[in-house]
Each structure stands twice: as C-alpha cells, then as structure tokens.
Amino acid sequence: PLCRSAAMKAPSSRAYSLSFSFVARTNTCGELRSAHVGQKVTLYGWIQYQRQGLFLVLRDFQGLTQIIIPQDEACSHVKKLLSNAPVESVVRVTGIVSLRPPGQENPKMPTGDIEVKVETAEILNSCRKLPFEIKDFIKKSEALRMQYRYLDLRSSQLQYNLRLRSQIVMRMREYLCNLHGFVDVETPTLFKRTPGGAKEFLVPSREAGKFYSLPQSPQQFKQLLMVGGLDRYFQVARCYRDEGSRPDRQPEFTQIDIEMSFVDQGGIQRLIEGLLQYSWPEERGPITTPFPSVTYEEALADYGTDKPDTRFDMKIVDISDFSRSLGIRFVQNALSYPHGTVKAICIPQGMRYLKNKDIESLKEAARSQFNQEIVDIICRPDGSLKSLLTKFLGQEQQSELVQALKMQVDDVVLLAAGEHKQVCSALGSLRVESADLLEAAGLVLRDPTAFHFLWVVDFPLFLPKEENPTELESAHHPFTAPHPSDMTLLYSDPTKVRSQHYDLVLNGNEVGGGSIRIHNAELQRFVLEKVLKEDSEVLSHLLDALEFGAPPHGGIALGLDRLISLIIGAPSIRDVIAFPKSFRGRDLMGSAPDYVTPEELESYHIQVSWPVAEAEAKKN
Amino acid sequence: PLCRSAAMKAPSSRAYSLSFSFVARTNTCGELRSAHVGQKVTLYGWIQYQRQGLFLVLRDFQGLTQIIIPQDEACSHVKKLLSNAPVESVVRVTGIVSLRPPGQENPKMPTGDIEVKVETAEILNSCRKLPFEIKDFIKKSEALRMQYRYLDLRSSQLQYNLRLRSQIVMRMREYLCNLHGFVDVETPTLFKRTPGGAKEFLVPSREAGKFYSLPQSPQQFKQLLMVGGLDRYFQVARCYRDEGSRPDRQPEFTQIDIEMSFVDQGGIQRLIEGLLQYSWPEERGPITTPFPSVTYEEALADYGTDKPDTRFDMKIVDISDFSRSLGIRFVQNALSYPHGTVKAICIPQGMRYLKNKDIESLKEAARSQFNQEIVDIICRPDGSLKSLLTKFLGQEQQSELVQALKMQVDDVVLLAAGEHKQVCSALGSLRVESADLLEAAGLVLRDPTAFHFLWVVDFPLFLPKEENPTELESAHHPFTAPHPSDMTLLYSDPTKVRSQHYDLVLNGNEVGGGSIRIHNAELQRFVLEKVLKEDSEVLSHLLDALEFGAPPHGGIALGLDRLISLIIGAPSIRDVIAFPKSFRGRDLMGSAPDYVTPEELESYHIQVSWPVAEAEAKKN
The missing domain is CATH 3.30.1360.30 (GAD-like domain)
Incomplete structure (x- = not known):
C-alpha cells in the first residue's frame, strides 16, 4: 500500500536529530506534523506517486509527505516540472506546511495531518522507466531483486532492516567498548591456510606458488591478542567460508568476535546476556536474563538436537x-x-x-x-x-x-x-x-514475538570422524579446552571428554558459539599430536605463543547476520545484508565472480585449468 | 626503564570502570592507591621483574603494582611459587594493599605509594625463557619483533597505540551514528575486478576461470547505497591493495568510508572537521575548525606538492x-x-x-x-x-x-x-x-605537538597518461564530478576542467580524500567513453543505477592507519596495526603467504605457473 514505508517506522532505539546537519534540507519526509504548519520547509526525496498534476507523495528513508502542486498560472513552470517528472525521480521541493482540508487527513500516515504547498522545486535526477514499482518489489523474483538491489534497498523493509542492524551493532559496541573496557582490534584477513581449512578461499600472492587464505574466523589472532596482554578484545569481524552452494549461507559473513583473559564459562555467558539485553531493540520487547542452560546430552535427549527451539x-x-x-x-x-x-x-x-x-x-x-x-x-x-x-x-x-x-x-x-x-x-x-x-494448518504453536535464548553446554570435545570412526576430530576446533572434571579421561578415553564449549541458541537457531581455550602448550600439543594426529608444525607460532606466558582465556563469536535476521523476523540472512550473494555465491548486480585475462593472472603465477569439456570447446 | 608502562597511561578520552566485571579480578595493576590500603585485592598479570624472592612487579595493560612476597615459614609455598616463576609468567595474587615503608614510595609510578602483601598466589602459566626482554623490545630488529608480535604487543607503547585507536574509532562511530544519523553498512569484499584495477587481489572461485576481486575501496557500493536511498552511509572498511613492496603500505588497510546524499563539498568538509574534533584524543590538545583550504594550484605554487606540511x-x-x-x-x-x-x-x-x-x-x-x-x-x-x-x-x-x-x-x-x-x-x-x-642538526622547525590540517581543493579532473600524454586518465577516479564552473570546458578542453575532489592533509600527509560524484548517467557515460575512452560495459550496473533516480551525492574516505599513526606520532603505520605485514607483504609470525598442495588448487581450477628456474629446479 501507499504508505507502507510510513507505517514501518524508523527503528526507535535511538533518538537522533531529524533535521540533519550538513545539507540544505530543513526536514525529512517523515517528520512534519500540524505543529509545523506555516513553516517554510525544504525537502529532498523520491517521487513515490503523482496524480494528475495536482499532488504528489514524496518519500525518503524517514517516511512520506504529501506535496501539493501549485495550480496558479504564475507557477506554471513548477507545475510542469513536477507533473512531468517520472515516478522515482529525485526532487527538491520548497514550500509552506499547511493543514490538510478537513476530512482529508490520513490517520495511517504519521504526516497525514499536513501537506506541503510547493513554491519552488527542482528535478535533481529524472528516473528512467522502472522495470517494476518499488512497492511491488517484494513480489518479484529474488534474482530480479538482486540484479536491481539498489532499487530493492529503497523499500521500507530493507531500509528498516539495515538501519536497525546498524543501531544494534552500535549499541553492542557501546556495551563492549564504553561500559566494559573491550578493545576493538582489527585482525588480518590475508593469512595462511589453517590445517584442514578446506573451506578457506585462497588468494594468490606475487610469490610463485604461495597463497594467502581468507580465514573463517579470527580465532588464532584473538588468542594471540590474549597472549599479547590485550585482555579484552572484540571485533565486528568479516569472515569467509567457501562452501559452494548451501542454502542461506554467504561466502562472506560477519561475526561479533569476543575474547577475554582470566575468564570462565559463566563470565562469558553473563557478558553475552548483558550485551544482548543492552543492544536489544526496544520495539521487540525486553528479554530476560540469565538465559536458561542445558547440557548437550539433555538437549539431545529432550529435543533431539543441539539447537532446541524451546518456544x-x-x-x-x-x-x-x-x-x-x-x-x-x-x-x-x-x-x-x-x-x-x-x-x-x-x-x-x-x-x-x-x-x-x-x-x-x-x-x-x-x-x-x-x-x-x-x-x-x-x-x-x-x-x-x-x-x-x-x-x-x-x-x-x-x-x-x-x-x-x-x-x-x-x-x-x-x-x-x-x-x-x-x-x-x-x-x-x-x-x-x-x-x-x-x-x-493454522494452529499457533510458537509465539511469533517470543525470543527464547538458550545456552547449550558440555559438548563432547571430540567426535569420531565420519569417514573413519576409529579416528577422532574436534567437535568444534582443536583449541577448545577440556572440561576440568574430565581431564584424566583425556588420556584414557578421549571420546568421553566433555569440552568447555558453549553454544548460544535462539528460537532453534545457533546464533553463537565459543569456548574456554587451551592455554597450556603441552596440553595443546597433546591434543593436536596424540589425539587428533595432526601435524602441529603449521600451528607452531600458536604453540610457541602458549609457552611465553599465555593467560587463561576464552571467548565467543555471535553470528551477526543470523541474529539480526531472527530479531527482525526476516526469512533469510540476505534480507539483512545490503549486497548479498546468491545461493551460488554470485553477485547478480555486478556479475561477480567474473573472467579475467591470462595476463592478469601472470603476476600471480597461476593459470586456469579448464575442465576438459570447456578446453575442448575452446579449441574448436 | 622499569615503569615505562606505568608512565604511559592508558588513553584518557574515555573513563570506564577499572575493576572489571565478569572476571575474578578485583582491580587492575594500574589502579591501586593509598585510598585502597587495607583492602583485600586479587590481581592478575605478568611478572615483569622479581628480586631475590622478596618482591616482584606485576604488570597488566593498566600498569604495574609492586607485590611483596611473604617471608614467614607458614607461607613458604607461596614464596617458593613466586620466587621460582620465570619472568613473564602469568599469575594470580591475592593480598592486602599496604602503604610502602616511608622513603620507599616511587613518585614515578601511579601505584608507587602502595604495595600488595601477598597471601595466596597461583601460577596460571609459566613462561619459557624469552628470546629478549619485553622492555628491550623496541631495540630489536623489526623482523624479530614481527615474528614474536604477541610479545611485542605486551609493550606499553603498542598497548597504548591499539587502545587509543579503538577509542578514537568508537568516538567517530558515536559522532556519525548517534549524533548525525549515519548508517553503518557492511559492503562486500568479494566483488569483481574494476576497470584498470591492476592492484586488486584475485580470489579464485569454484567456477572455472572466474575470479572474485578484493576491492580497493567500497566506492561502487557506497554510491549504489545512495541510489538505494540509504542517504547517510559510513563504514570502517577493510580495503585491499596489491602493490608489491612499497614502504609503509599494507596489503590490507582500513578506511573510514563515508557517503552522503544531497550534500556539497562544504557539507562534507564540515562533517569531517566535526568528526575529527569530536574523536580527537584529549591528551593531544584541541584542534581548531574549520580547517584552512587551498587550491591545488596554490598548494603547488607555494609548497610544490598537493600535500603541504604547513607546520x-x-x-x-x-x-x-x-x-x-x-x-x-x-x-x-x-x-x-x-x-x-x-x-x-x-x-x-x-x-x-x-x-x-x-x-x-x-x-x-x-x-x-x-x-x-x-x-x-x-x-x-x-x-x-x-x-x-x-x-x-x-x-x-x-x-x-x-x-x-x-x-x-x-x-x-x-x-x-x-x-x-x-x-x-x-x-x-x-x-x-x-x-x-x-x-x-638541532633546529626546532616544526612543533612536534602541532597538528596542521588542510583541505586541498580544485584538483584537475583529468591528467595526461604518463605512458601516452595525448590520452587522459582520471586524476582520482572516473566517478568524480567536474567543478560546476568548468562544465563547458569538459566538452572543449577537458585538461582544464577542475574537479570537485578534495584531499585532507595533516602535517604534510594525505589522510583523506573524497569528492562530489557524478550522479547523472549521461555525464558519467560521456566521461567514461568520450574522455577516458574506457569500455563502460563493465560498469553497466552503476550506469543503470544512475538512470533510476540517483540522488546528488558525495563522500570521503579517511586513511585510518595513517591518521592514527600521525596522532600518536608513530614512525610507521605498522605501529598502529595489531598484526601488520612486512614490507614484502609477509606475515612473519605465521608465515603467510604459504605453499598449498596441487589438490587444494583443483577445486578452484587453477595451477601454478612455476617460473622457469624453479620449474627446472623441481625437475632435478
């Protein structure tokens, strides 16, 4: 409907000045009320709708305002300008705020009591005929929406999603940085392949045969920061995972990455509960803490999964x-x-x-x-x-x-x-x-406004490898510390050892996971070499670091895209990402990935191994 | 000297609680004063120094505290523990805060009035013999410091640098997000090669012959966000540039990336002046705004450079x-x-x-x-x-x-x-x-505490190509708008056209640059095709976007690493990055980039083209 973007109010968790600085605009399109009547205002926005040269509806990210086109001869140029401007053109209008005639108020529109009588106007950019109307966008195929993502972004839903995401992350930063002394440290994304890092993208370097790797998380770096005495680290970290086409995964994603020294499992959990409570958007109602906690065994027995939906x-x-x-x-x-x-x-x-x-x-x-x-x-x-x-x-x-x-x-x-x-x-x-x-079928089983957080703890430290069940692999990663009560089992029956790993589950979705880490070099070496039978040489820098006075430490990472999509109730994480990739990892707007010339590959000392069929086709 | 880390106070721009939550510590090592005398405290830290089983100096990121080792028989185990712990071991101590005996106060140490008489202690992790002492680190070769970066990070200087950086960025976010309604939007780093993007790293995809590219900046995305009605965008953006080995450049770096709709050059400049003033660390003294402005021609004539040092x-x-x-x-x-x-x-x-x-x-x-x-x-x-x-x-x-x-x-x-x-x-x-x-030679010419900001404006829009001066290239990038007064020259004598580009210079260093962008598709196409003679097809998504109601917009990017290093007075940007790469783009701690197996390359359909010499060597 016409005023969908007005009905979808801007996220309310933060009140900022609406008449923005640094630009010539006096007000946004969602702001004017009867109290403004008589004021001369200048608005910038997109033409949402225009009718018979009489009025138009102007839209910006804040809402909609009805604009009355002047009909008198003296302003005929303004009338011509605005009547001929195609929908979605960008205009500046200056005029006087007036009350709408009695009976013509629109109570569904926050600005529905007023209209702006235009005096001067300027078409800042005219819009070509759209392939579809913005308000109908949601009905279009996802591929089309992706191709014209910049138009999709004008929808009130995506405006809301991205603005709310920004505000939640800002609140998280305030909590971590300002209230609890965490240090925002940027860690490299050009690193080297981690053992078993089959899902890491490679980046060829100018040294023949040598590649960087885009890490799946800053795990090693955050532990090294603890060794470096940084004590309380966080980062809104870009991570990479090359999983080919898995539904609702993105090759690059964002996690709230946290690590602390001198902390135990409970400390991390209280920190995260406080973090979520502090950053939770008001309009989603309060959440209560502490979150309930179940063991992995309980979760499996009661819900048949390690991420139970307890709604x-x-x-x-x-x-x-x-x-x-x-x-x-x-x-x-x-x-x-x-x-x-x-x-x-x-x-x-x-x-x-x-x-x-x-x-x-x-x-x-x-x-x-x-x-x-x-x-x-x-x-x-x-x-x-x-x-x-x-x-x-x-x-x-x-x-x-x-x-x-x-x-x-x-x-x-x-x-x-x-x-x-x-x-x-x-x-x-x-x-x-x-x-x-x-x-x-119509039974309401889960309250759509409910948010059920749950800690799942006491995971097994190791799991039998699927392809060879006599060998063990880490249930999460090899840096996870064993449960203190199970230390002796590590040497006798490692399959029975529980870990100090914890997952955070929201409404049946894993939204975070972390652990207390191994801070003892000898123990880390034992796990890598004796239990996992891995070559510890590639991790020698980390093992070295643990020998030089590494403090006890632990941390967690929250999957930001997933968390925000659950808070908003969006069906996909693609709805909370400005420029997401398709299922197949493609950018449908800019056509990435794309072919490059053989010359461009030369400085990286690589060449394409064309699959036989394509190589044959090229020959002919 | 011993108390260097104490003298280097934690950055002061933000007061946060010092006795941190979520951990068992009651105080940090920089916190205790005579007012705490009599309190029982628990400290965690590293042993900086230990003398004859009598006392030790405990260090954390906040400072140093003198710890008195008990000498009576009943506590012999504590004495043994602490006397035998190597320097840089991590310990927990619990004890009573006491006044130092008269005459033994250390006025150079913020905690110099007190000492803590230990009752119980625990060695949390013992430290292997260090290859060097932390306090001597600065004297060691940079390669050694890079290899043991996690030890280098314990130095008070690097602790200060990273913490100040975090606080400045946080203040910038508050200014942009909370005070001025900017939206923090994350843009993709896996994109496609931009025309002439010779310095972009490639990332092979699983589609044979197709590559992503790591962009040098979010330029296209931020403009598309404006088309999408996001209005005010910012991002602390990770950017990538493959320049081989240039001094004091990093293959990945960070910029404060900003874009606004409906703004002119002056609006962006006032925004940035406010941003820097708001986030400026107190201990560096105030900066005055507005910053002076010179044209490119004036800068060249007066200082012979487009980044004059006006100190x-x-x-x-x-x-x-x-x-x-x-x-x-x-x-x-x-x-x-x-x-x-x-x-x-x-x-x-x-x-x-x-x-x-x-x-x-x-x-x-x-x-x-x-x-x-x-x-x-x-x-x-x-x-x-x-x-x-x-x-x-x-x-x-x-x-x-x-x-x-x-x-x-x-x-x-x-x-x-x-x-x-x-x-x-x-x-x-x-x-x-x-x-x-x-x-x-000893003449003080430039005040080392002075910060001289300067805007440089009215750059030429195009420059003759070095390799072929009859052809033109963009002085900055092809999206830069021409100076409004020079519009007609664009069609007659493009070499004379000035641009709406602006650089921000600090003490003779370029710390930022931006421009008002072209928002008209026809003009953009003319610049790309007629002036620059480039194939506009690869930018068709951007040209399309400009046709669908793109608002007038402009922005700027600040080089964060450089800016912070200048604020701190660090000789290199490597001093304000937690894990920098060496000149040659290597991570000397983890040995990146590194070789990978041919099997790992298979799923990306690439193989290494070994240079002849190496290929020969491999044969033998």
Missing part, C-alpha cells in the same frame, strides 16, 4: 522402561542393543491439523534422512488409541502410555525404537517438521 | 618578474618557454645548521629526481650574498633579492629556473628535505 513443548519422551515389558519384537530388539531406546513425541491436535499424508511424509522423512522407522499412535475422540501397536497393548498399558505421553484426544504420537542418538535426532527433526505443519 | 613556512617564492631584468642566460632561457618560471626557497639559518655536503646533496637530489638544476645563494654574516649569480647582480638587485626572499644572515636560498610544475615539485621536495636536515 514450544513437544519434548521427546523416553518410554524405554515402559516398553521393556511389552512383547513387541522390534521394540525388544532395539532395547537389546547398547544405547537401545524407545522414545516418542506427542503432536498436540495432530488429528485435527495434520492430514494423513502429512503423517506419512513425516514417517518417510525419518526413514530417508535417519534410517529410522516410526510408528504412529492416534488418540481417537473417544480416548481410545489407534495404532499398529494397540494389539500388543492391554487396556492398562494403553492408559499408562497415554499418561506417559500426556496424550489428549486428537493428539498424534510418533514413536521410534533404536539407538539413542539416532532415535533422538529423528524425533527432534520430526518435532520441528510437525510444528511447521501444524502452524501451516 | 613551517619556507614557502616557495616566485621571483620571475624580478629575474626577467637580469642578464643571466639560463634564467632568460627558462623564462622564454611556456610556463617558464624562476622560484626559490629560503632555508632559515641554513649556514649554521647545514653542512656544505648537505647543500650539495640537496642539489643532487633535485638533479636526479626532478632533472632540475639548483643554484644556491648564501647570506654571509656581513649581509652580502655568496653565489654563482652575484656577478650578474648589481648592489640594488642584490638587496631587492634579499627583500623578495626575506633573507637574513646565515640563510641559504635554493633557486630554480624552468617549467612551473617541475620547478615547484623540485623546490617542494627540497623544502621538506632541508627541514628534515635542519631538525636533524
């Missing part, structure tokens, strides 16, 4: 004990294995909101993604159960089951038997999928 | 008119050419402070660097002149010359005849070189 219940229920007495073959079979378990989730009102094919597709998803069979149990209107299993259950067992799962009429239970982690993961995934299905 | 006089004096009447062959010859001129600078007290060989080396420099002959004139103690020229000058002409050049006894004049720009450049260079020589 709704539907927790995984363990019914192994109950099931042990049942004479059901596949159940007994599952329970006979180590970590064998029987678990279920209960979908409230599933019979009313889910179709049969929904339930079938949930079961199929568990089968294909987790190799996990699912049995469904339905609670009929009369309270009786409908399931493949009912024939194995006596009346009492049925009501025991109903009680254990807190089933009510029309609920649907999905039950799985098998290995603990597999069952949990499958049910955790079904939990979220069925919540999406319920909501798509 | 001292010694301006270039034009004596062409005076010289015209002299019967000196080379003078007449020079004046007969177009732009022929005779100019001179007067070196005050040159005879007292410069040796003959200094004067000869100045003349030789002019010859070798500018192909310019120089004649020297000396004012003898009796007021008479000594020069090759005196025989051509009558008594009256000699005193006219003395008057024109304001020569005094012992002054040395360097005189040059030739083409205007060449003469000015040569004398401008000699002006700075002789000032350096005078100061090296």
